[in-house]
Structure formats: structure tokens, C-alpha cells
Amino acid sequence: MSTATATRRRVDRASRPGGSTRRRARGRFMAWVFAAPFLILFLLMYAGPLLAGLGMSFTDLKSTDVRHPLNVNGVGLDNYQRLLHDDAMRKAAWNTFFFVATGVPLTIVFGLAAAVALHSGIRRARTFFRAGYFLPQVTSIIGIAVAWRFLLDPQSGLLNEALGAIGIHGPAWLADERTALPSLVAMATWRGFGFDMVIFLAALQGVPRELYEAADVDGAGRWAQFRRITLPMLRPAVLFTVVYSTIGYMQFLEEPFVMTKGGPLDSTLSASYAIYFQFGAGNYGYAGAAASVLFMVIVALSFLQFRVLRPKHL
Amino acid sequence: MIRRTALYVLLTLGLGVVITPFGWAVLSSFKPEGEIRQNPPTFLPAHATLGQYRELFHRLDLFTVFLNSVLVAVIVVLANMLFCSMVAYALTKLPFRARGAVFTLIMLQMMVPSIVLMIPQFVVVANLGLVNTIFGIMLPYLVMPLGIFLMRQFMADIPDELVHAARIDGAGEFRIFFRVVLPLCKPPLATLSLITFLTAWNNFLWPAVVAQSQDKYTLPVALAIFANQEATHYGLLLAGAVVVVTPVVILFLALQRFFVEGIASTGIK
Numbered sequence: 001m002s003t004a005t006a007t008r009r010r011v012d013r014a015s016r017p018g019g020s021t022r023r024r025a026r027g028r029f030m031a032w033v034f035a036a037p038f039l040i041l042f043l044l045m046y047a048g049p050l051l052a053g054l055g056m057s058f059t060d061l062k063s064t065d066v067r068h069p070l071n072v073n074g075v076g077l078d079n080y081q082r083l084l085h086d087d088a089m090r091k092a093a094w095n096t097f098f099f100v101a102t103g104v105p106l107t108i109v110f111g112l113a114a115a116v117a118l119h120s121g122i123r124r125a126r127t128f129f130r131a132g133y134f135l136p137q138v139t140s141i142i143g144i145a146v147a148w149r150f151l152l153d154p155q156s157g158l159l160n161e162a163l164g165a166i167g168i169h170g171p172a173w174l175a176d177e178r179t180a181l182p183s184l185v186a187m188a189t190w191r192g193f194g195f196d197m198v199i200f201l202a203a204l205q206g207v208p209r210e211l212y213e214a215a216d217v218d219g220a221g222r223w224a225q226f227r228r229i230t231l232p233m234l235r236p237a238v239l240f241t242v243v244y245s246t247i248g249y250m251q252f253l254e255e256p257f258v259m260t261k262g263g264p265l266d267s268t269l270s271a272s273y274a275i276y277f278q279f280g281a282g283n284y285g286y287a288g289a290a291a292s293v294l295f296m297v298i299v300a301l302s303f304l305q306f307r308v309l310r311p312k313h314l
Numbered sequence: 315m316i317r318r319t320a321l322y323v324l325l326t327l328g329l330g331v332v333i334t335p336f337g338w339a340v341l342s343s344f345k346p347e348g349e350i351r352q353n354p355p356t357f358l359p360a361h362a363t364l365g366q367y368r369e370l371f372h373r374l375d376l377f378t379v380f381l382n383s384v385l386v387a388v389i390v391v392l393a394n395m396l397f398c399s400m401v402a403y404a405l406t407k408l409p410f411r412a413r414g415a416v417f418t419l420i421m422l423q424m425m426v427p428s429i430v431l432m433i434p435q436f437v438v439v440a441n442l443g444l445v446n447t448i449f450g451i452m453l454p455y456l457v458m459p460l461g462i463f464l465m466r467q468f469m470a471d472i473p474d475e476l477v478h479a480a481r482i483d484g485a486g487e488f489r490i491f492f493r494v495v496l497p498l499c500k501p502p503l504a505t506l507s508l509i510t511f512l513t514a515w516n517n518f519l520w521p522a523v524v525a526q527s528q529d530k531y532t533l534p535v536a537l538a539i540f541a542n543q544e545a546t547h548y549g550l551l552l553a554g555a556v557v558v559v560t561p562v563v564i565l566f567l568a569l570q571r572f573f574v575e576g577i578a579s580t581g582i583k
Contacts, residue, residue: 023481024409027408027409027487028408028409028410028411030404030408030487031404031408031409031410031411031412032404032410032412033487034400034401034403034404034408034487034491035400035401035404035405035410035412035416037396037397037400037401037456037457038397038398038400038401038416038420038457038462039416039419041397041453041454041456041457042419042423042457044438045431045435045438045453045454046422046423046426046431046454047419048434048438049430049431049434049435049437049438050426050430050431050434052434052437053430053431053433053434056434114325114328117321117324117325118325120321122318122321122322122325125322125325127570127571129325129329130570130574131566131567131570131574132329132332132333133328133329133332134566134570134573134574135332135333135336135563135566136332136335136336138512138516138562138563138566138573139336139516139559139562139563140515140516140518140533140534140537140555140558140559140562141516141518141534142518142534142537142538142541142555142558143339143534143537143554143555143556143558143559144335144555145541146339146537146541146548146551146552146554146555147335147336147338147339147552147555148335150338150339150342150350150548150551150552151334151335151338151339153548155351155353156350156351156352156353156355156548157355158334158338158355158357161354161355164354190331190332190335194332198574202575247424247425250427251427251428251429253429253519254518254519257519258538258541272427272428272429275429276429276432279432279433284433287433288433291427291429291430292430294427294429294430295425295426295427295430298425298427299425302425
């Protein structure tokens with residue numbers, strides 16, 4: 001053992017509250033007291049409900065059975081098997097996949113582009129642009145939905161009017177099976193990229209200037225510098241934004257809830273929304289099974305992303 | 315020089331795209347219904363009027379609904395300021411054996427989809443007799459994971475010596491927490507209160523499930539239900555959207571520095 005560690009140990013012992021075991025025990029007890037509000041709420045509102053949801057997925061529980069618990073039977077994995085053959089659920093799974101697979105990259109690319117643009121050269125107006133781009137993030141989805149439905153209205157909306165001015169006949173956006181889901185992706189990207197921009201801006205401030213100066217000396221161009229210096233240095237930030245947005249986008253529900261009611265023809269039905277409908281119809285067991293699958297997919301995706309994207313030296 | 319000008323032009327265009335949906339909604343909320351329906355649409359109101367707002371206030375008890383929103387948001391903020399800081403104190407300044415386990419629970423809470431929890435949570439709230447109460451609306455949000463991360467990040471950087479010194483002087487843990495540690499935590503507390511305020515203010519699905527009569531609605535719930543009944547009455551809905559969004563926008567623009575920098579600090583480490 002080195003002398004440095006030995007000295008630090010001695011200092012530690014000296015600065016500890018007398019080092020008495022009684023005080024340590026009291027400290028341990030106080031830790032539980034301080035964590036208690038979180039733990040109680042977690043058990044009551046999260047752990048309990050999560051286990052209840054999992055448990056009910058193996059039964060044929062319906063809303064009508066809640067008063068007569070004896071009518072409820074265990075059905076094993078039947079609910080899970082039914083999921084595989086449910087056309088609406090398959091459609092919802094596909095829509096959710098589409099939403100995540102397009103929305104997450106778009107949000108991150110726009111967030112990164114805005115952050116790099118603000119970081120390079122713009123000094124005076126940086127706060128101004130940053131606040132503007134972040135604004136949609138803080139506003140209520142209901143307010144946004146109203147504004148966007150109006151914007152996308154085929155007759156009196158601004159978007160088709162603008163497209164008309166350059167000679168394009170715009171579609172009916174939310175009323176058209178082909179454009180409804182992409183419209184929601186666009187809205188989600190518009191709403192979410194400001195958050196990623198803020199994360200990337202903070203990360204960019206941590207990249208040492210010397211790296212760019214050295215690259216300049218070596219004659220590396222802007223694009224090469226971005227690919228060889230900026231992107232690798234931003235790896236932890238990319239990991240965070242990918243995981244965080246995926247968790248959020250996997251659960252998308254409010255956008256179709258307030259914009260399209262899942263239509264037209266289920267083209268904007270999301271996994272969460274389909275589960276919501278099943279709950280509403282009183283099929284608690286079946287809805288619980290679908291919800292559990294969604295939860296497991298989210299956890300699995302998060303782990304996978306951590307594996308693939310975590311910094312190489314760890 | 316040319317590069318910088320190009321950058322400014324690009325950023326300004328981007329800002330235009332981001333702001334247009336809001337801007338046009340605000341402008342249109344001052345148009346009479348006929349002008350809103352008109353094709354081609356107008357950008358600026360040709361006949362500015364407060365008619366939509368007058369009808370909105372006439373049709374909805376906005377005062378009660380607004381008060382409910384404020385009440386929910388303020389209590390959620392205060393609870394998070396206290397509880398998140400307490401957990402963070404246990405995680406950083408006390409000999410906590412379950413530290414790792416508690417950390418996993420916090421991550422878990424972030425990952426569980428709200429739809430998984432909605433019905434079982436509702437059953438809990440019903441058993442506690444809290445359906446259609448303001449307290450039922452806020453119950454799941456009194457300790458938010460992001461708030462714990464934020465406070466933990468900051469408290470970890472407060473020197474342990476400070477806490478040890480207070481202990482040697484014979485101060486109890488609650489005294490140290492309130493008198494020594496919390497007063498140092500003003501910056502993250504400012505960020506925390508903003509984030510939790512916005513979450514509570516904008517929250518929509520859960521309040522829609524718990525609140526069952528108009529006197530318990532929050533603003534987004536009232537507007538959502540109104541939007542269902544009056545799906546085609548754009549002018550009225552736009553006025554409603556402006557009422558819901560304006561307080562938050564003002565708050566954000568006034569305090570955006572705390573907000574943006576605080577979020578950045580939780581995300582990176």
C-alpha cells in the first residue's frame with residue numbers, strides 16, 4: 001500500500017464523526033429516513049402498480065370482474081399469444097417502430113445541427129436562438145395540437161397555402177392514411193430537437209480547443225474535423241439523447257390522442273394508444289399483457305443502446 | 315464573414331419555422347370565425363377582435379380551472395424541492411447501504427411507460443379515496459427521478475468536510491440538511507422548480523383520468539375536452555391554446571438560463 005493512501009485513510013478516520021460505530025449506525029438509519037419519501041411513493045405508485053400490471057397479464061381480468069374477484073382465472077400465456085395474432089396490435093407495433101426509427105434520428109440530427117451552428121461563431125445571439133429553439137419543448141401538447149391541426153388544415157391551413165404558392169398541391173395531411181403518421185413525426189421532431197440541442201451545446205463546450213487547433217495545423221478540413229474530433233467527443237451526449245428519446249418516443253400517445261384519434265384507418269395508432277383502448281374497453285388482462293411487452297421492449301432497447309454506444313474506454 | 319452571414323440566415327430561417335405554428339396561432343386567435351375558415355387564409359388578422367376570448371371565458375369556468383392548475387403545479391414544485399433534495403442527501407452525504415439499489419429504482423421509474431401504470435395507479439388512488447381530488451392529480455409526481463438526478467449531481471460536489479464539521483459540532487442530520495446543505499443548493503433548486511413546474515402544468519393524461527368534474531379540471535384537461543366537443547371551432551380552440559401556453563412561455567423566457575443550463579448538467583455526466 002502506498003503512503004498516500006495510508007495518509008488519506010488516517011485523515012478520513014480523523015475527520016469522521018469520532019468514527020464511533022453508534023454514530024455510523026445512526027447515519028445509516030438517517031439515510032433510510034431521508035430516502036423514505038421517495039421509497040414510499042415508489043412502492044405505492046410505481047412498484048405496486050407495475051407488479052399488479054404484470055400479474056394481471058396472466059389472467060382474464062375484465063373491468064366487470066373487479067367487484068367479483070372469484071370470477072378471475074389464470075390463463076397463463078394466452079394473452080401474450082393473442083397479441084401475436086391481433087391485427088390492430090401489429091399495426092400499432094409497426095407504427096411505433098416507424099415513429100421511433102424516423103423520429104429519434106431526425107430529432108438528434110436537427111438537435112446536433114442546431115448545436116454545432118450555434119457553437120461555431122455565433123456568440124451574441126446564441127442565447128436568443130437557443131431559447132427560441134427550445135420553446136416548443138416547454139409548451140403543452142394540447143396547445144401544440146390545436147396550433148398544428150390548424151396549420152395542417154387542407155383548406156384554411158398555412159402549410160398548403162405556402163405549398164400552393166410554389167405550385168404544389170398539398171395533401172390532406174392528417175386525414176390521409178399516407179401522410180398522417182409522417183406529419184406526427186414532423187411535429188414530434190419540431191417539438192423535441194431543442195432538448196437534444198441543449199445537451200449537445202453543453203457537451204461541445206467540453207471539447208478542448210487545442211484539438212481543433214492541432215487539426216488546423218495538420219490541414220484537416222471542417223468536415224474531417226467534425227467527423228474525427230467533434231463526433232467522437234460527443235459520444236456520451238449521443239448515448240444520452242438516443243436512450244432518452246427512444247424511451248420517450250416508444251411511449252408516444254399524446255400526439256395521436258389529441259391530433260388524429262389514431263386514424264385514419266389506424267394509421268397513427270401507437271402501441272400505448274392501442275393499450276389505452278383495451279383498458280378503456282375493460283380488457284384489463286389483455287391490456288396488461290400488451291403493456292408488459294412494451295415495457296420489456298423499452299428496457300431491452302435501452303440496454304442494447306448502452307452496449308453499442310457507450311464510450312470505448314469503459 | 316460570408317460564412318457567418320450564411321449561418322445567421324440559416325439560423326433565422328430555422329427560428330422562423332420553429333416559431334410560425336405559435337405565431338400564426340396567436341394571430342389567428344384574434345380573428346373572427348369567418349376569417350379563420352376563409353380560403354386562402356390570412357396571415358395577419360384583417361378584422362382583429364377579442365370575440366373568441368370572450369366566448370371562451372363565457373363557456374368555460376377558466377378562473378377555477380386556472381387556479382387548479384396553479385395549485386397542482388405549486389404543490390408539486392414544493393414537494394419535489396424537499397423530497398428530491400432529501401433523497402440526494404441520503405445518496406451523497408450519508409452512509410447509505412442501499413445506494414446502488416435505490417439508484418436502480420430511480421432508473422426503473424424513468425423507464426416504466428406511463429400506460430403500464432395508468433390503470434393500477436388509478437386503482438390505488440381509488441382505494442385511497444382520492445379520485446376527483448387535486449391531491450390525486452399530483453400524487454404520482456411528488457418525487458420525480460430527473461429532480462433526484464439534478465440534486466444528486468450538485469450535492470456530490472459539496473465538500474464532505476463541511477458536513478463532517480457540522481456533525482462534529484453536534485448538529486443533527488436534519489439541521490445540517492436544512493441549514494448547511496440546502497442553502498448551498500439554490501442554483502439546482504431553481505432549475506428543479508422550473509422543470510417540475512412545467513411537467514405538472516403541461517401534464518395531461520393522468521389529470522384527465524383522475525379529474526372527473528369540471529371544478530377539478532386543470533387547464534390542459536379542460537382544453538382537451540373542449541377540443542373534443544368543438545373539434546371544428548378553431549377560433550375558440552386557438553384562444554384556449556393561447557391561454558394554456560402563455561404563462562409557461564413567459565416563465566420560460568424570463569428564467570430560460572437556469573432551465574437550459576440545468577438540463578445540460580443532468581444530461582452529460
